[in-house]
Amino acid sequence: MIEELFQIERDAFKDSPIHRLDARVKIAIAFAAIIALVAVPYSPMIYTVGAIFFAFFCVLWACTRLSPVIYLKRALAIIPLWGVIIFFQIFLKNKYYTTYDVVMSLPFGINIYAQSIEFAFILFVKFVVCISFIILLSSTTKMQDMLEGGARMGLPAEFALALGMMIRYLFVFGYMFRKINETLKTKCFDAFDRHLSYQYRLRQLGYMIGTMFIRSYEQGERVYTSMLCRGYGRESYLFVAKKGLKGGEWAFLSISLVFIIAIPVAVWLTSFHMF
Amino acid sequence: MHIPDAFIPIWQGAIYWIIALVFVALALRWARNEMNEEKLPLVAVLAAGIFALQSFNLPVSMGTSGHLVGGALAAIILGSPFAAVFILSLVLIVQGVLFGDGGITTMGANIINMGVIGGFVGFYSFKGLMGVTKSMPISGFVAAWLACLIPALACAVEMYFAGTFPLTEGLVAMGIYHAIIGVIEGFVTVAAIYLITSVRPDLVDTGVKTPAGAQVP
Numbered sequence: 266m267i268e269e270l271f272q273i274e275r276d277a278f279k280d281s282p283i284h285r286l287d288a289r290v291k292i293a294i295a296f297a298a299i300i301a302l303v304a305v306p307y308s309p310m311i312y313t314v315g316a317i318f319f320a321f322f323c324v325l326w327a328c329t330r331l332s333p334v335i336y337l338k339r340a341l342a343i344i345p346l347w348g349v350i351i352f353f354q355i356f357l358k359n360k361y362y363t364t365y366d367v368v369m370s371l372p373f374g375i376n377i378y379a380q381s382i383e384f385a386f387i388l389f390v391k392f393v394v395c396i397s398f399i400i401l402l403s404s405t406t407k408m409q410d411m412l413e414g415g416a417r418m419g420l421p422a423e424f425a426l427a428l429g430m431m432i433r434y435l436f437v438f439g440y441m442f443r444k445i446n447e448t449l450k451t452k453c454f455d456a457f458d459r460h461l462s463y464q465y466r467l468r469q470l471g472y473m474i475g476t477m478f479i480r481s482y483e484q485g486e487r488v489y490t491s492m493l494c495r496g497y498g499r500e501s502y503l504f505v506a507k508k509g510l511k512g513g514e515w516a517f518l519s520i521s522l523v524f525i526i527a528i529p530v531a532v533w534l535t536s537f538h539m540f
Numbered sequence: 541m542h543i544p545d546a547f548i549p550i551w552q553g554a555i556y557w558i559i560a561l562v563f564v565a566l567a568l569r570w571a572r573n574e575m576n577e578e579k580l581p582l583v584a585v586l587a588a589g590i591f592a593l594q595s596f597n598l599p600v601s602m603g604t605s606g607h608l609v610g611g612a613l614a615a616i617i618l619g620s621p622f623a624a625v626f627i628l629s630l631v632l633i634v635q636g637v638l639f640g641d642g643g644i645t646t647m648g649a650n651i652i653n654m655g656v657i658g659g660f661v662g663f664y665s666f667k668g669l670m671g672v673t674k675s676m677p678i679s680g681f682v683a684a685w686l687a688c689l690i691p692a693l694a695c696a697v698e699m700y701f702a703g704t705f706p707l708t709e710g711l712v713a714m715g716i717y718h719a720i721i722g723v724i725e726g727f728v729t730v731a732a733i734y735l736i737t738s739v740r741p742d743l744v745d746t747g748v749k750t751p752a753g754a755q756v757p
Contacts, residue, residue: 391546430584
C-alpha cells in the first residue's frame with residue numbers, strides 16, 4: 266500500500282479541470298455520492314442508480330485526463346479482496362428476502378439461491394461505484410490540499426496536524442523500507458529461504474521492522490524540530506487561511522449535489538428501471 | 541476487518557458514527573491535553589506504523605477481511621486508550637479516503653471496532669496483567685491478542701445486524717482467523733514495545749521503563 270501511495274500522489278500532481286477544483290468540492294461530491302448510494306435500499310433499483318452514478322463518475326474521470334488504466338489498476342487492487350467476500354453471499358440467506366429459490370445444490374448441504382445471487386450483485390454494484398468515487402477523489406487531490414480542505418470543512422486542528430505528520434511519515438516509511446530492503450538484498454537475505462532457520466528469519470525481520478520504526482521516528486523528529494525552529498507548531502493548523510469557493514466551483518458543486526440527490530429519488534418515485 | 545461502504549445500511553452506519561464521535565471527542569480532549577510537541581511525532585509515526593501493519597490484508601471466508609489491528613500497541617505506548625482511538629481514527633481516515641480500504645459511511649463502525657474496542661481492551665488488559673504478572677512480554681502479548689480477537693468478533697456481530705452475513709458463521713470465521721492473526725499481533729506488539737523501551741524508554745507512557753517491564757506505576 267505504501268508503494269501505491271507514491272503513485273497516487275504522482276497522479277494527484279497532474280493537471281486537469283478536476284485537479285484544479287477546490288478539494289472541498291471534490292470531497293463533498295465524493296462523500297455525497299457514496300452516502301446516496303449506500304442510502305439506496307438493497308433492491309434491484311440500485312442497478313439503475315449505480316449505472317447512472319457510474320456514468321457520472323466516467324464523465325468526471327474523462328475530465329481528469331488520467332488513463333482509465335490507472336483507475337482499473339487501483340480498482341483491481343481493492344475489488345478482488347471484497348469480491349471474494351461478496352461472492353460468498355451467494356451461499357447465504359439474509360434478512361432482506363423472505364423466500365429463497367435454490368438454483369444449484371452442492372455437496373455438504375450447500376445451496377446457491379437466486380435471491381442471494383441478486384443480493385451479491387446489489388452489494389457488488391454499490392461497492393464498486395463507492396470505490397470509484399474514492400479513487401477519483403484521491404487520484405485528483407494532493408494530500409496537502411485534501412488536508413487543508415478537510416480543515417476548512419471543520420476537521421479538528423489536532424486531527425489535521427497529526428494527519429499531516431502521519432502522511433509525511435508514510436513517505437519516510439516508504440523510503441526507509443526501500444533502503445532496508447536493498448540492504449537485505451545485498452546481504453542475500455531472503456525471508457522465504459527455507460534453508461535458514463525460522464528463528465533467524467524472524468529475528469532479522471524483527472530487526473528490520475524495528476529499525477524502520479526507530480529510524481523513521483528519529484528522521485521525523487529531526488524534521489519536526491526544524492519545523493518548530495521555523496515557527497511551525499501544533500497550533501499552526503488553527504490558522505488555515507479562509508478561502509471562498511469560486512463561482513464556477515459553487516455552480517459545479519450545486520449541480521452535482523442536486524444530481525446526486527435527485528437521481529435516486531427520481532428512480533424510486535418513478536420506478537424507472539434500466540435493467 | 542475494515543467494513544466497506546454498502547455492507548452496513550445507512551441508518552446503522554449513522555448510529556455507529558454517533559457512538560464513534562463520542563469517543564473521538566474524548567480522544568480529541570486527550571490530544572489537546574497530552575499531545576505536546578514531543579509526543580506529536582510519536583503519535584504520527586505510530587499512526588504510520590499501524591497503517592503499514594494493517595496493509596497486510598487477507599480475506600476471511602463468510603465475512604470480511606483480516607489483518608493486524610495495532611490498537612493495543614498505540615494504547616500501551618501512549619498510556620491511554622483514547623490514544624488508540626485518536627491514532628486508529630487517523631489511520632482509518634487515510635485508508636478510507638485515499639485507498640478505499642474501509643468506507644466512509646462505515647468508518648464509525650470501524651473506529652468503534654479497532655479504535656475503541658481494540659484500544660480499551662488492549663490497554664486495560666495490559667494494565668491488569670502487568671499488575672499481576674509484572675512481565676511486559678506476557679502482558680503485552682495477551683493484551684494484543686485480545687485486542688485483535690474481540691474487535692473481530694464485534695465486526696461479525698455488526699455484519700449480522702446489517703444482515704450481510706449470519707452470526708454463527710461470522711463469529712466462527714472471524715474468531716478463528718483473528719485468534720491466529722492475534723498471535724502475530726501479540727509478537728509484533730511485544731517486539732515493538734521491547735524495542736522502544738530498549739532504545740527510547742522516554743517515549744513510553746504506560747510506566748514500562750525496561751524491556752522486561754519491571755517498573756510499573
